[in-house]
Amino acid sequence: MSYDLTVYCPGSPTVDEVRLLVGNTRGLHVDPDSARDTGVVVLRGMKRGYSFTVDGPFSVEPVDLPEEVVAVLPAAATMFQVLVEGTQEAEIPYGVRFARKLAKACHGVVMDEQTTDIWPQPRTVKAPPRTEPKPERRDVWISWLILEEDLPADFLQGYLRIAREVLPESVPVRFGKYEPLQFRFDSSGEEGFIDEFYNDDSNGWDIYYKNPPPVTYGKIEAPQLSAGNPFTRITLVVDGHALADSPLRSALRRFFLAVATELGAVYASAEVERHQDMGRVPIFNMRPPQWVGFQPYPLWWVWAGPRLAPDIGRFLGPSAKEHNGGLFRAFSDEPLDRDALTDVLGPENLPWIPAEYSATYTDHQMAPLAVASVIPEILRNREPLDLPPGIYNPPRKA
Template sequence: MSYDLTVYCPGSPTLDQVLLLVGNTRGLHADPSVSKDDGVVILRGMKRGYSFTVDGKFSVEAEDLPEEITAVLPEATTMFRVLVEGTQEAEIPHGVRFARKLAKACHGVVLDEQTAEIWPQPRTVKAPARTEPKPERRDVWIKWLILEEDLPTDFLQGYLRIAREVLPEGVPVRFGKYEPLQFRFDSSGEEGFIDEFYNDDSNGWDIYYKNPPPVRYGNIEAPQLSAGNPFTRITLVVDGHALADSALRSALRRFFLAVATELGAVYASAEVERYQDMGRVPIFNMRPPQWVGFQPYPLWWVWAGPRLALDIGRFLGPSAEEHNGGLFRAFSDEPLDRDALTDVVGPENLPWIPAEYSATYTDGQMAPLAVASVIPEILRNREPLDLPPGIYNPPRKP
């Protein structure tokens, strides 16, 4: 737990300049025992106890700026994070004061991540009346699960190739392991993308990326074989409003099926997310991460790979289509949320899969109360691998 402040600067101050600012602030000292290339730990007082941490600098591009910052400092190009970590609540005012001092020195602003307040307060400008209401956000979340034993060694190359051929908007624009995303695909290319995915000493590989509209963003996460979880997970989020275009919808469907069949997904789905209860997902970190059950409500699309189709294919109904031995069911033509799909499918055909295959939930709770009583063998965790502490997976040759 930490109290987080972000300082945005229009120029490019260096860490050495931050250290100089620390040295010129009464009572503050940089911890000489902590060497960080991208930050510094700050001590305070005669006893030199921990006060806060300054992380950065981080380059940030205009497209990554929060709306609050774009409105007051659209020329921001650099950011620092000031973090009061742990339970040091008495140090929060000192972190806030230093963040403001840093912002003043670089002619920037501070964003309090807890309250979304900006310092210094911008001048109030009367906004023009909005002529049309802003449409409610409507995202389609697409997810593929691939078992480690089925994963092609070149699955990242395959994923990018399919995107280039079928859905160019699926090719990343920016990527990295944390926000703001530090790499551009047009300069780093496929090789840089793959190198960044595998850039993890713990072998807990992952990568996050942003895409051109109407695709919003995505991520790829490795399994945790040390805990017995065998799934590589690929997620892509698409603006649902744009899918009113039948040509785009058709391209997305081809992409969904190409990734599922060519990369060997055991299960995949597409769902119009309702943000009040997004936590109901098939894989949940119940220590260890594990399959907890199919969603208990109908989804826009469902894919069952050849081995899973043997178990649940009979539940997908006569309208399911066969593709390379797997089964694909579209519950509607255009993307609909679970309430609309319930009306389309009809109460006599619900639940779409027997209740014992789904986890049990209660309103307002992300974690399931209980996992499904029936879990297909292909979706169960494997025996955990005996790996050194802090290592999630054995080495994998990219």
């Protein structure tokens, strides 16, 4: 574990300025063997033992600022993370002192991530709390699973093209591999987005992106062929309140089917988030990640691609529609969560798929107790590829 502090600055200090500040602090030294562009390892004392690490600088957008920081430093543009790692509890005071020194030098503030306390304490009286309640979040999670052997070589270009043509709100705005997201699509473009996806020495490719509502979050994860996991997974989160608008709902449905058919998804689904057990997903990290079974509750939308429809098509019912060789079932017009869908469908139509096709869970259990007893052949893990240690996938992009 580590003790974490975050320093927010209104300007853009550099890592060289951090090194200089460390060198000017009595008893602290920059580790010369760990020089890097995005951080400093700090040693302390005559023996120069490890004390803490400063990671950064990272650009930060106003939308990513915690409320506690916005209240005292709404103009924060850069952040550093001061981490006292491992079991070095005696070093925590030194990390705290340096974080405060860095904040003072950049006219910023420190947030203690363990307590959310801010230093220095604001001198102004906090505004009274909002009297009107915030509307309850109602996110719709959409996911597509694509087998490696079906994945088009230019699938990222295809995904972005479909987004531009069908659902412009889903075109990435900010993207990257870690928070805070470091790139903007309007300046980096499609090429920058694709380069960042493949920017990983181990070929363990992935990318995340954030947008303003109605499409708020996206994620694209490559398979782990070294572990026998053959699925590329695309995830999109949409503000469910916005889907009361029928034209947007229609556009999202066209986008869902276009991605499913043009990128060759074997399975896709859409569901309204319910926080109690959103972790019950078909792909679970059971060492290795693998298909564990279909969700054991009704979903808003289900797509079975041409290679899966012969196995589960009969369970989608007569209201399922054929689409480019696959089957699509909308369990309701407007997005409903599983409780509402259960009431609408009635016990005679549930479960939507036989229990043996779903993993076994207990109440409030995220991880399955057991995988499904029936897994269609097309969804089973493959034989792991024999790749060098630390390499997940063979090169896909030069």
